[in-house]
Amino acid sequence: MLEDLGTIFIASALINNFVFSRYLGLCIFFGVSKKMETAVGMSMTFTAVMVISAALSWLVYNLVMLPAGLGFLKIVVFIGIVAGFVQGADTVLKKINPTLYHKLGIYLVLITTNCIILAVPVISSDEKYNFMQAITLGLGSGAGFSLALIIMASIRERLELANVPKPFQGMPIAFIVTGLIALAFLGFSGLITV
Amino acid sequence: MQETVHPDLLQVIIKSLALMGGVGAAFGIVLAYAAKKFAVETDPLVELVRAALPGANCGACGFAGCQGYAEAVVKDPTLSPGLCTPGKADVAALVAKIIGKVAPEVVPMVATVFCRGDECKASRRFVYEGVKDCRAAILVAGGDKTCQYGCLGYGSCFKACPFGAISMSPDNLPVIDHEKCTACGVCVSACPKSIIALTPTAKKVHIRCSSHDKGPVVKKACELGCVACGLCVKGCPEGAISMDNFLARIDYEKCTHCETCVMLCPQRTIEDQIDPSKETGPRTKLARKEDAGGGSEPADAPAAKAAKPA
Incomplete structure (x- = not known):
């Protein structure tokens, strides 16, 4: 059981890293990786939202949708669940912990319609994961995304000072760097043989 | 042909509607409850102050962006409403009016x-x-x-x-x-x-050098550096220029734009930013003095310069 969860965690964080292997969530990845501070804030918010929305979606999918034979509606319902949950978290956080809200509030809105957040419940329903496995997948994906963001932010902070040829300055060089990191992440592919 | 709706299909439609409606209603109720229960009372003044600020988020006030300053200035009665330098005096007056403080004088x-x-x-x-x-x-x-x-x-x-x-x-x-x-x-x-x-924007004569090196060193390094000859210090009729560790400095409070120092500086370090084409205050005064024939010693030179570009 525990071994199984470990496999899911490692697989989703490294081998099937959402940014470098599945090429999802690139808009946020490029958007907030300019500064380390925002990258760390985004990573934390992202992981938290991912785990909770994975759990919520699992509950709704397995307890309501599957018994009613409405599996085909999952994408629409998952979007609704994530958006609703993020909105609720936004409201509650504002009251309970204004400091945390000021740090993470701006990222919460960005997350609402993010593709990784949607991908996690979809994958866990496709793979017919149980509840613990779904949460582990959320946690692993969050860790993988955080890793990607933090690696990218540290590289981009240095790129600011590097002597990049004019046509490659800004986004182009960021894409090239991402491609190189993705190539490096390919090295994880043999880590676990399922 | 007889059109009939398959009973299973009808059931799926009804179930789907129920599910979507249920999810929507559940979140609606929860969110409405949360909005009521966790409502944060914000001071409407903050929003007004925020709107009055330029919104450049430059951080000149010392707070994290305009929002941060707006919150702080409303909350703290001792905080000056004139910290927004980009906004200049207009914004300071507006902010002071909104929160009922006295606008400080912003130079x-x-x-x-x-x-x-x-x-x-x-x-x-x-x-x-x-x-x-x-x-x-x-x-x-x-x-x-x-x-x-x-x-x-x-x-x-x-x-x-x-x-x-x-x-x-x-x-x-x-x-x-x-x-x-x-x-x-x-x-x-x-x-x-x-x-x-x-x-100060109003002051247009600047000694544009930062070098504290001695004269010969400066001369070797730069054509326009202050060599600390002291001519401007001696020549300034207002006593506004002083020598600070081999660098002449203007006291802007005392400077009257007489431009004596501009004429005296052998290195052309002192720059006068007054547009020669415009007839600004002190210049016309000097010109008038010259016309009246009562030009004093230091006033002569700038008047001559004023006449030149014309």
């Missing part, structure tokens, strides 16, 4: 570059091939300019300016656009040589 300021040693006036000690940024260049033996106080010309201030008020001259010296400059002070802290300072 309009502008950034001034205290160096004239551009590419052709000041020599370089070595060829610097590193990152084209002053903050990087200064790490290599204090920069490549011979004058250790002078502008490096790699444009850190130009890149830092949030208002696009700084441009680099063809000879790599920053030029401040007085129209666009809001005196936010971002360039002042961006310059590793500390040659940019905020000066």
Whole structure:
């Protein structure tokens, strides 16, 4: 059981890293990786939202949708669940912990319609994961995304000072760097043989 | 043909509607409850103050963006409403009115570059091939300019300016656009040589050098550097100029724009930014003095200069 969860965690964080292997969530990845501070804030918010929305979606999918034979509606319902949950978290956080809200509030809105957040419940329903496995997948994906963001932010902070040829300055060089990191992440592919 | 709806299909439609409606209703109720229960009471004044501020988020006030300053200034009764330098006196008065404080007097300021040693006036000690940024260049033996106080010309201030008020001259010296400059002070802290300072906008005569080196050293390094000859100190009728460690400095409170020092400076370090084509106050006064034939000793020279470009 525990071994199984470990496999899911490692697989989703490294081998099937959402940014470098599945090429999802690139808009946020490029958007907030300019500064380390925002990258760390985004990573934390992202992981938290991912785990909770994975759990919520699992509950709704397995307890309501599957018994009613409405599996085909999952994408629409998952979007609704994530958006609703993020909105609720936004409201509650504002009251309970204004400091945390000021740090993470701006990222919460960005997350609402993010593709990784949607991908996690979809994958866990496709793979017919149980509840613990779904949460582990959320946690692993969050860790993988955080890793990607933090690696990218540290590289981009240095790129600011590097002597990049004019046509490659800004986004182009960021894409090239991402491609190189993705190539490096390919090295994880043999880590676990399922 | 007889059209019939398959009973299973009908059931699926009904179930789908129920599910979507249920999810929507559940979240609606929860969110409505949360909005009520966790409602945060915000001071409407904060929103008003925020709207009055320029919204450039430059940080000149010392807070994290305009929102931060708006919250702090409403909350703290002792905080001055005049901390927004880009907004100048207008914004200070508006903010003070909204929150019922007394507007302090805001002297309009502008950034001034205290160096004239551009590419052709000041020599370089070595060829610097590193990152084209002053903050990087200064790490290599204090920069490549011979004058250790002078502008490096790699444009850190130009890149830092949030208002696009700084441009680099063809000879790599920053030029401040007085129209666009809001005196936010971002360039002042961006310059590793500390040659940019905020000066009152109304004062147009500046000793544009930062070198504390002795005369011969300055002369070797730069054509336009202050050699601390002291002519301006002696010549200033207002006693506004003093010598501070081999560098002449103007006391802007005392300066009356008589331009005596501009005429006296052998190095042309002292720059007079008054537009010669415009008939500004002190200049016309001097010209009038000259016309009346009662031109005093120091007034003669500037009057002659005023007549020249005409």
